[in-house]
Amino acid sequence: MIDVLVVDDDTRVARVNAAYVERVPGFRIAGQAHSAAEALLRIEELPHPDLVLLDHHLPDESGLAVVQEMRRRGHQIDVIMVTAARDLATVRTALRQGVLHYLVKPFSYAGLRDKLEAYADLRRALDRGGTAEQTDVDLIFGTLAAGAVPDLPTGHSPATAELVRRALLNAEGSLSAQEVAAETGLSRQTAQRYLKLLERSGQACLTLRYGDAGRPEHRYVWSTRA
Known part of the structure; x- marks a missing residue:
């Protein structure tokens, strides 16, 4: 499980964001904080969270000041900024500080789920260890090979789509959603959603396997036309 600390000065917004996080498979809430000082205290007190969802506009310090102080104290915790701050100076500073x-x-919810799923993909890619091919590096940095999964609908993660695509490409035969989930570490529901997306784009073909009774099993194979 990926433990998440939610930091937002608005307690209602923090509760909503925490509820969103809990809906995403593989994530759970480690705690909430409503100021920079409280956020830093939670980081020190809690078993270190894996990820901080961090607002920028806090009552005592900025979110980026929290990131800077975290790094000064030696905490290499991952950060996703969730903020109304739209100015490019803040975005640039966040990028330079490793957000x-x-x-x-x-x-x-779909927008946050997209970011959390991409983050989970990043962790899986990095946790594999070993050496990286260019396609692995592209996945880690969130830039897919040109044309791999074009025109993703809102709320879909390119990195997740790439994981499912590669599972089909590497398979010797067709795969079910459950088998794709086991191969990629995604939930079955997420795997099914991205398999349907690839089918609609013509990159995967749907086949049916009939058993002795009940509904046929949906299985997917990478299209040779893709």
């Missing part, structure tokens, strides 16, 4: 994603308020 992984930047989500502008207001956002939907």
